[in-house]
Amino acid sequence: MTTEQNILESWLLEKGASERQSILQKASNAMVKSSDVPLQGLMEQIAAGLVSQCAEELGLTIMELQQLLKTPRKDALRMLVTVVKSGE
Numbered sequence: 655m656t657t658e659q660n661i662l663e664s665w666l667l668e669k670g671a672s673e674r675q676s677i678l679q680k681a682s683n684a685m686v687k688s689s690d691v692p693l694q695g696l697m698e699q700i701a702a703g704l705v706s707q708c709a710e711e712l713g714l715t716i717m718e719l720q721q722l723l724k725t726p727r728k729d730a731l732r733m734l735v736t737v738v739k740s741g742e
Contacts, residue, residue, distance in 0.1 A: 661722055662733040665708045671740070677707055678737050701730035704737070 666674060681703025685696060705726075709719040720726040 660724075660729045660732070661712075661719070662705065662708055662729055663736050665712065666704070666733055666736055674737055674740065677704065680707060697731065697734060698727070701727075701734045704733050705730045708733075 666677070669677065678700070681700045684703045684706075685699035687696075691699075705719060706716055709716045712719065714722075723729045
């Protein structure tokens with residue numbers, strides 16, 4: 655893992671394209687859809703869903719995983735950007 659990557663990105667980048675698509679779809683399905691929620695709020699919900707899936711797969715609680723990160727919120731959003739950039 656490079657210094658630019660975190661545990662979330664490493665986990666996600668180990669997945670194939672179809673598996674990343676499935677993970678993103680699952681995270682998107684769990685979000686609260688409302689016209690009152692700003693775009694940033696929707697992105698944060700999806701990022702939180704990705705963190706939840708990562709923690710579950712690694713056998714950690716969300717809190718345990720967040721404690722392994724320097725900046726949990728930024729790292730989660732960066733993981734979401736990683737998914738988008740990889741074309742999923």
